[in-house]
Amino acid sequence: MNIFKQLTTATGVHKTGIFIRSIGHYFIKDPEPDKYADFAEIFWCRSGSAVFYDHEGNVHTLKKDMVWYYPPGSRHKIRPDKNGINYRWLTIEGEDAELLFKTLQITPGLNPAGKCPDELFASVELHLHDPDMHHQMRALASGFEILTKIVTPEHHIPKIAEQAKEIIQTNYSQSDLNVEMLAEQLHIHRVSLSRIFTNALGISPVKYLSQTRMHAAMELLSSTELTIKEIALQCGFTSDGYFVKMFREQMKQTPREFRLLYGKKDLV
Secondary structure, three states: OOOEEEEEEOOOOOOOOOEEEEEEEEEEOOOOOOEEEOOEEEEEEEEEEEEEEOOOOOEEEEEOOEEEEEOOOEEEOEEEEEEEEEEEEEEEEOOOHHHHHHHOOOOOEEEEOOOOOHHHHHHHHHHHOOOOHHHHHHHHHHHHHHHHHHHOOOOOOOHHHHHHHHHHHHHOOOOOOOHHHHHHHHOOOHHHHHHHHHHHHOOOHHHHHHHHHHHHHHHHHHHOOOOHHHHHHHOOOOOHHHHHHHHHHHHOOOHHHHHHHHOOOOOO
8 A cells, every 4th residue: 555645737837948747755665657657867865775677677776865867768667575665756858858868977877975955955845836937937946956966065064054953844733833933942043043044055054944943734634534633733833724725825726725736636
């Protein structure tokens, strides 16, 4: 039984030479159906492992902190191990898609990559929902940054920014968590914290906290039967009304509409 699947497909995409086609976050134990694809796709393993088959039928094991790349025209064949695999994936389409990967020297097959940049995948998801050209380009920019992280060593993140990131990931469910509280816990002025965090991670701590809460809510909406109010409280929103407002602003749809599209079929 597959545990979790969440995907976002571009809406009203502007088909340029390169564009983000879709993105997703899967935790699966069952084999994926084999398919031929005319787009480029990467799979970034967060935990677990799976066997991937290359174009010659050879098997390779994708493990944590590694990326598998299937170029356009590939046959996709994926077999998770018995404990499953948790991974994020991204598809890029367009006449220049394959050239982009070649230019960045991302080779078909396994690529050591380091920790999955969840915040960048979340950024692509958020912008991909909006058909506006500006948002499509923002999604592409975050997608391009994901690709560059595959081939370049992780830049040094100041300890204070890494600590702030960990506090957010651990405590985002606390509705009173904000930049002021982060700064107080880390014994640093909030302005200095915001500057260091933004320079290190390319996103402000306020937006990172918001995206962390929103992504957690999206996972719960698509994989549980919790009520909207329960999800809002579990993800650190001060009320279900505020959660619905923020969700509609960012996702261009209500939590209920999102659940109907991406949740279990028996959810209402």
